[in-house]
Amino acid sequence: MSPVAVIAGGAGGLGRALGAGLRKRGFHVVALDLPSAEFEALESSEKTACDMTDEASLAAACKSILARHEAVDLVIYAQGITHLAAFEDDAEAPHRRVFDVNYFASVALARHMLVPVRKARGTHLAISSVAGFAPLVRRTAYAASKHALEGFFKSLGSEEVAHNVHVLIAAPSFVATNPEAQEGAVGGLTRPGAASDGIDYMSAEAAAGVILRGYEQRRKVIPVGRVALLAHWAMRLWPAFYERQMRKKINKT
Numbered sequence: 001m002s003p004v005a006v007i008a009g010g011a012g013g014l015g016r017a018l019g020a021g022l023r024k025r026g027f028h029v030v031a032l033d034l035p036s037a038e039f040e041a042l043e044s045s046e047k048t049a050c051d052m053t054d055e056a057s058l059a060a061a062c063k064s065i066l067a068r069h070e071a072v073d074l075v076i077y078a079q080g081i082t083h084l085a086a087f088e089d090d091a092e093a094p095h096r097r098v099f100d101v102n103y104f105a106s107v108a109l110a111r112h113m114l115v116p117v118r119k120a121r122g123t124h125l126a127i128s129s130v131a132g133f134a135p136l137v138r139r140t141a142y143a144a145s146k147h148a149l150e151g152f153f154k155s156l157g158s159e160e161v162a163h164n165v166h167v168l169i170a171a172p173s174f175v176a177t178n179p180e181a182q183e184g185a186v187g188g189l190t191r192p193g194a195a196s197d198g199i200d201y202m203s204a205e206a207a208a209g210v211i212l213r214g215y216e217q218r219r220k221v222i223p224v225g226r227v228a229l230l231a232h233w234a235m236r237l238w239p240a241f242y243e244r245q246m247r248k249k250i251n252k253t
Contacts, residue, residue: 009079017208052105062112071120102145173227
């Protein structure tokens with residue numbers, strides 16, 4: 001029987017690439033995402049439309065998935081949005097929306113998948129960001145949501161080790177997942193990978209390859225891309241230098 005993977009945000013650029021990589025590895029992939037033309041056109045073993053920020057919608061989707069798959073080998077939390085604005089130009093509503101999608105939806109899905117992943121002795125894989133462990137200008141809401149995401153999953157990992165469950169965190173830098181999206185289309189809210197001020201962008205396929213290799217090696221933290229790797233070490237060894245360089249590079253664009 002094929003191992004089962006559930007990918008939240010499965011119709012996004014990185015979600016699609018991760019799904020394709022997992023299917024090549026013999027996984028039965030269940031894509032979970034908002035209904036859209038993009039979602040309908042998605043190639044996947046199985047698709048379940050859902051608004052993860054709606055409690056009833058998510059509960060119904062998970063009930064449907066678990067009726068077919070009692071155990072789940074891998075859950076990837078790849079859904080996400082960002083808010084491109086300095087804090088002085090930020091507002092309460094978009095800040096909360098970023099947390100609803102990036103953080104609270106992940107926590108809610110993890111709650112539904114806790115027992116099924118334990119049954120498979122499987123893995124929770126959270127897609128965080130360089131912004132999850134380092135500062136990033138003009139993205140205060142996004143960085144805060146990713147810091148929260150990392151804190152939750154790192155703590156969950158400490159609890160789930162008793163159930164032989166792995167909890168991993170992938171931290172991409174800049175991945176060109178949505179280059180066609182309009183930056184700031186809805187009050188500064190957009191999908192990650194659409195901004196014009198990124199550094200050293202990598203393709204979704206290349207990022208997915210790094211993430212899946214890290215998953216196979218059960219690496220607790222998986223930096224994705226040169227910027228992520230350098231930031232990972234710079235924040236450990238010389239955080240002030242990292243912040244100066246980040247401000248200089250980002251503010252140039």
